[in-house]
Amino acid sequence: MQKKIKIKINGKLKKIDGKTKLSDLVKNLKVSLKNVAIELNREIVDKKKLNKIILKANDRIEIVHFIGGG
């Protein structure tokens, strides 16, 4: 069995399987890639290349979108 790692996504701690691809994480969270931006450790990630990124322990992921504001 794959060893679990801890990551932070949108500020929340999450345990995932080691060697999980960022694309699989997003898919599991059922987040639509349309109209969002994704950051990995404060660097913006190209949404077309999510399947090339393998998550490591302590990675910090942010998925953001537009909401109402002034």
Add this chain to the structure above:
Amino acid sequence: MKKDKLIISKKKFNSRLIVGTGKYKSMNECAKAIKISEADIVTVAVRRVNITDKKKPLLMDYIDPKKITYLPNTAGCFNSEEALRTLRLAREIGGWKLVKLEVLGDKKNLFPEMIETLKSTEILTKEGFKVMVYCNDDPLMAKRLENVGAAAIMPLAAPIGSGLGILNKINIQIIRNQTKLPLIIDAGLGQASDATIAMELGCDGVLVNTAIAKAKKPFEMAKAFKNAVIAGRQSFLSGRIEKKIMGSASSPKKGII
């Protein structure tokens, strides 16, 4: 008035009223108020996607970014780094380059932190952003923003959400006279007549959020602001009469009985 359009970075807009999308009771109310206001531009915030509750209503389901220009805003940012991060993410969401920069310096009065704002404007402009800048009603700082490439100058009328109206008309006029950039009053308006005054001072537009969203009747207030902006613009373009101390009769003296 048909050809009198608001032009920002070569983009043309029919309405001179820009409205915020925050503080409404619901997304439905927000969308309806915006429709009534006939605004072409709405400000939006960049925030985390709710990854646990997918049923939360989404802004884009209510306000179509193909029909209305989204103006990503950095509200809530207190330094240059946060603001740059926010707008780079906004650009990544869907290619937005026209943005509103707002770097705050004080949590109580929400005044802009102008040193950080100036720094951010320069960096963002170099990165290809068209930056509409929330700023103090300070003519010297407005000039500096223009010098580093701001796309629009957006001085506050009064603190954000205060509803006090334009506190320093003279400064707004000085800024108007010194710049050809779009000048848009941002923040602090309380009622429709405040928007008319801004337009009569020669501003190119106004940005309103709280005054509409928190009015007892937001839909009616949205309509009032729409009309107030049009009235103010028409009044400004019509060339007002000179102010005089003495009276001047409206009826001719000739033929008096």
